[in-house]
Amino acid sequence: MELLGLYHYWVFAILLMIGFYAVIAKRNLVKKLIGLSLFQAAVFLLYITMGKVDDGTAPIFPEAGAVIFSNPLPQVLILTAIVVGISTTALGLGIVVRIKEEYGSIEEHEIQEIDKR
Amino acid sequence: MIVIFGIFLLTLLVITAIAIVRTDNLFVAVMLMGIASLLIAANFFLLDAADVALTEAAVGAGISTVLFLGALALTSERERAKSSNRLLSFAVVAAAALIIIYATFDKPRFGDPEAPVQTHVAPWYLEKTPEYIDIPNVVTAVLGSFRGYDTLGEVFVVFTAGIGVLFLLGGGAAAGSLPQEKINEGLRHHLIPRVVGRVLIPFILLFGLYVQFHGEYGPGGGFQAGAIIAASVILFALLEGEQRALSVLPERALLGLIAFGPLLYGGVGIAGIVLGGNFLDYSVLSSDPVKGQQLGILLIEAGVGISVTGVLLAIFHAFAARGR
Amino acid sequence: MEALIDTLSWVLLTLGGLSVLIGGIGALRMPDLYTRMHAASVTDSMGAILVLAGIMLQAGWSLATIKLIAILLFLLLTSPTSSYALASAALLAGKRPLAEIPQDQEESK
Numbered sequence: 001m002e003l004l005g006l007y008h009y010w011v012f013a014i015l016l017m018i019g020f021y022a023v024i025a026k027r028n029l030v031k032k033l034i035g036l037s038l039f040q041a042a043v044f045l046l047y048i049t050m051g052k053v054d055d056g057t058a059p060i061f062p063e064a065g066a067v068i069f070s071n072p073l074p075q076v077l078i079l080t081a082i083v084v085g086i087s088t089t090a091l092g093l094g095i096v097v098r099i100k101e102e103y104g105s106i107e108e109h110e111i112q113e114i115d116k117r
Numbered sequence: 118m119i120v121i122f123g124i125f126l127l128t129l130l131v132i133t134a135i136a137i138v139r140t141d142n143l144f145v146a147v148m149l150m151g152i153a154s155l156l157i158a159a160n161f162f163l164l165d166a167a168d169v170a171l172t173e174a175a176v177g178a179g180i181s182t183v184l185f186l187g188a189l190a191l192t193s194e195r196e197r198a199k200s201s202n203r204l205l206s207f208a209v210v211a212a213a214a215l216i217i218i219y220a221t222f223d224k225p226r227f228g229d230p231e232a233p234v235q236t237h238v239a240p241w242y243l244e245k246t247p248e249y250i251d252i253p254n255v256v257t258a259v260l261g262s263f264r265g266y267d268t269l270g271e272v273f274v275v276f277t278a279g280i281g282v283l284f285l286l287g288g289g290a291a292a293g294s295l296p297q298e299k300i301n302e303g304l305r306h307h308l309i310p311r312v313v314g315r316v317l318i319p320f321i322l323l324f325g326l327y328v329q330f331h332g333e334y335g336p337g338g339g340f341q342a343g344a345i346i347a348a349s350v351i352l353f354a355l356l357e358g359e360q361r362a363l364s365v366l367p368e369r370a371l372l373g374l375i376a377f378g379p380l381l382y383g384g385v386g387i388a389g390i391v392l393g394g395n396f397l398d399y400s401v402l403s404s405d406p407v408k409g410q411q412l413g414i415l416l417i418e419a420g421v422g423i424s425v426t427g428v429l430l431a432i433f434h435a436f437a438a439r440g441r
Numbered sequence: 442m443e444a445l446i447d448t449l450s451w452v453l454l455t456l457g458g459l460s461v462l463i464g465g466i467g468a469l470r471m472p473d474l475y476t477r478m479h480a481a482s483v484t485d486s487m488g489a490i491l492v493l494a495g496i497m498l499q500a501g502w503s504l505a506t507i508k509l510i511a512i513l514l515f516l517l518l519t520s521p522t523s524s525y526a527l528a529s530a531a532l533l534a535g536k537r538p539l540a541e542i543p544q545d546q547e548e549s550k
Binding site for chain 3 (some may be wrong): 307309320
């Protein structure tokens with residue numbers, strides 16, 4: 001059990017850094033947005049992992065009987081966060097489309113060249 | 118057994134993420150993002166987060182892929198340049214990852230019922246939900262009633278994203294676009310997808326409505342339902358062409374939906390004030406406080422669903438109508 | 442009776458897993474896009490039917506079984522459609538199948 005828990009946290013760290021690498025090292029704007037999405041997904045994984053309880057189940061009251069529930073509060077938070085994440089990604093993609101129409105390119109260094117002129 | 122499942126899914130997720138970053142064809146990266154979203158949704162389900170898994174699958178694997186593909190159709194499909202400062206970035210990223218991994222050894226044991234996060238306020242919510250609200254799904258109860266103000270903020274974020282994209286891209290076809298007939302054709306001359314789509318779309322809509330109204334009894338709620346209903350209309354637009362989709366659900370109706378969602382939510386809040394309670398206090402909506410809470414949650418989930426449907430559809434049409 | 446149902450569902454699940462594995466190996470090893478799609482379709486049809494049938498046996502006569510039947514119907518309707526859409530998109534983009542006989546070879550036969 002301990003290996004599984006630690007493995008979840010390690011995958012969170014690795015996924016977080018993979019997404020962050022895509023944001024800082026890649027030059028294509030859409031690739032940066034994809035990296036941002038990966039970053040957000042890693043954070044969601046961390047929160048939900050922390051909410052899990054041993055032998056727990058989804059926090060929905062069954063017809064009868066008492067059961068152990070996993071923590072509902074991180075799930076509420078992440079539900080909101082997923083929808084906010086897709087909203088900002090959609091807005092970001094809108095801006096990228098407009099940049100492409102105005103500058104003719106979505107590579108960061110080419111846009112900076114055109115700006116200098 | 119679950120241990121093997123969990124480790125397998127997480128390893129596959131890391132491999133997919135590395136492939137996403139390393140490929141230079143953006144279409145491939147977007148498809149792999151869809152796969153990564155589904156793997157994360159499966160993982161959420163293993164971690165007992167049923168609502169979150171449904172949302173991640175519907176929004177992440179469904180709507181997000183469509184939006185990215187719509188944007189890629191308007192920009193380029195290949196990443197042209199090599200990355201900048203690769204060694205420095207990799208060093209920074211590796212150092213940060215090692216620091217975080219070092220910190221994970223101090224975390225409470227995975228699944229520990231005595232961990233601080235489990236003993237702080239969660240037992241209060243689990244105890245009081247049957248008493249104050251009496252619906253089986255605790256996540257919907259907390260989202261809709263106990264933390265309803267946060268959800269109002271989220272509906273406004275979705276609204277803002279919708280009007281933001283409409284400001285940026287809502288002007289219709291840009292200069293030098295394809296002739297209208299080509300864009301509006303859809304998959305007209307392909308018989309099989311059209312027939313199967315026509316059979317499936319009513320059932321997808323029905324499932325969306327089921328998820329909306331059963332949010333109180335099982336996993337579901339406004340966000341997932343909004344994404345599913347938007348997906349069914351997007352399927353119709355892909356099969357029958359943009360023009361027919363706009364004649365079925367015109368621009369004005371979409372703008373009405375975008376505005377009506379937050380209006381309904383805020384209206385329920387103000388109705389609480391008018392009837393004598395606080396803002397977003399549902400207990401005063403009916404003579405029995407518990408029934409009032411349930412009515413309030415039903416109304417605001419409807420508001421959330423309408424808002425999310427309208428915004429996602431408006432964003433899709435904004436991308437699709439831009440032309441090339 | 443219980444043991445019989447358990448063994449049967451074990452067999453179905455294992456066969457389903459094998460079908461998915463075969464589909465996956467085929468999708469990697471086949472030479473051409475169209476043959477790869479054909480191999481991957483084994484996953485969608487045989488794999489889905491066998492795995493879902495195995496789970497249905499475990500669920501018994503309950504609401505869960507009806508939901509599983511609905512999922513199976515949905516999968517059986519949509520996977521062939523998406524394979525068709527993929528193949529026709531590839532054809533439109535200009536990818537020809539490997540097994541296609543060129544016109545001049547046909548005439549000389």
